[in-house]
Amino acid sequence: MTLLPEFITENGEHIRLMLVDYFPRLVTAIVILIVGIYAIRVIKRIVQKIMVQRQFEPTLSKFLADIMIWALRILLFVVFISKLGVETSAFVAILGAGGLAIGLSLQGSMSNFAGGMLIIVFKPFRVGDTIEAQGVIGTVSEIQIFVTKLTTGNNQTIFIPNGALSNNTIINYSMAGTRRADLLFAVAYDADLKRTKEIIQSVLTSNNKVLKNPEPAVVVNDLTDNSVRLAIRPWATNADYGTMVSEVLESIKLELMQAGIETQPFVKESSKK
Template structure:
């Protein structure tokens, strides 16, 4: 085929397929515009979500992960939309992605559960770093809230990593949440003791202690008549930061003052009675 014939053939082909050719170019331009605009919107949405999470005081690591995950999902949707616009069959591609996502989700369900729990902890904030809590069967000071786990330091300085799903799957006790705490003590005195004198002595100890709060008021009263003792409940209110120092100090002071007043603190005991039996 000569060059003249080739040019004639190409010209005729272009004339016959001019509409299809132009439509294809337009589709490519529109697809390019979809990708360009979609990427811009994906970035805008991910940045917006990250800013909103930061305003809610969500941990930066969690907010960054959520923003990047949202960005990846939006980018995938934009690419699928662009391919679909140029005539590429994306149904099979979407089905493959769905199956792969399901397989990955099943294999990582434990990690995903911990991740979701980490988001819940960061959003609802049942505790924060520095709080003393009991969570997931562990008591300690919260050092760090990570995406998949919460780091605690126990009172004896053990480093404990608790999965977030375990934290949210059990009751959470935050001992640092409120400014004040009540100390609950049970003090037993002997049955021969003067109860009014013992009660007055316990109240005097609380009145004189400088760290015991005046409001709300303390409680001192007889709570039980046990087998070996008459039990008083002693319930003063203190600042949360003073809980253990006051608890230890009151325990020591009460023992010393009861000894000075000759009020006995009994311990469990058993009386053995011997009966003589006449031998016949």
């Protein structure tokens, strides 16, 4: 119990000199820490504002901001302990080794992360777009760090890894704002072809979901063994597309039936919805 007072008595002057010598370092380190914390907050707000202006995806914006903030915090911590006189080379080596080990163990995940970065930077699609990729079609509901979330027409949720998504073909049905339907309709050989085309054209013209520009077209697509196939190509906005296709097919069938024009049991859309 008497060792500590005796130690202080015997080494008091030495301790005092050490404190006097160390105090400026401590003050400097604390000032750097306070200023650094404030600067990191300011930088975070500026970066988030820039990302909003550049229309970055919210998920990726938050993730990138968090990565940047943590990197700055680690850098600030290294500078802080360095000002206190702590050797930082071993600390930096440990961080580097840890980062390498994590990177090697997460190669697949890093590939998906890089794919997500490419998707955000080059923007082949955005949240709300309808796309076809990896054999599925759906509306993009969320672009996460490692996967993209799609919602299909029957309300199924599909997660596609961003690595595979960014390295393969993506069909974006929403980017142009409008979309053309490529419909095939078959009529008998003895049907009045001119009258048939006039009726179909009339149906397209009267449907308010069919765009006037570009103008819809009705042309002969193929001559098969038992029918004449007509290609019907109306345009619609993305929002009206599905309803427009349904209405046009129904109206054409009813109008041709009323006109006594025989249709063949073949009707389909040649491209996927």
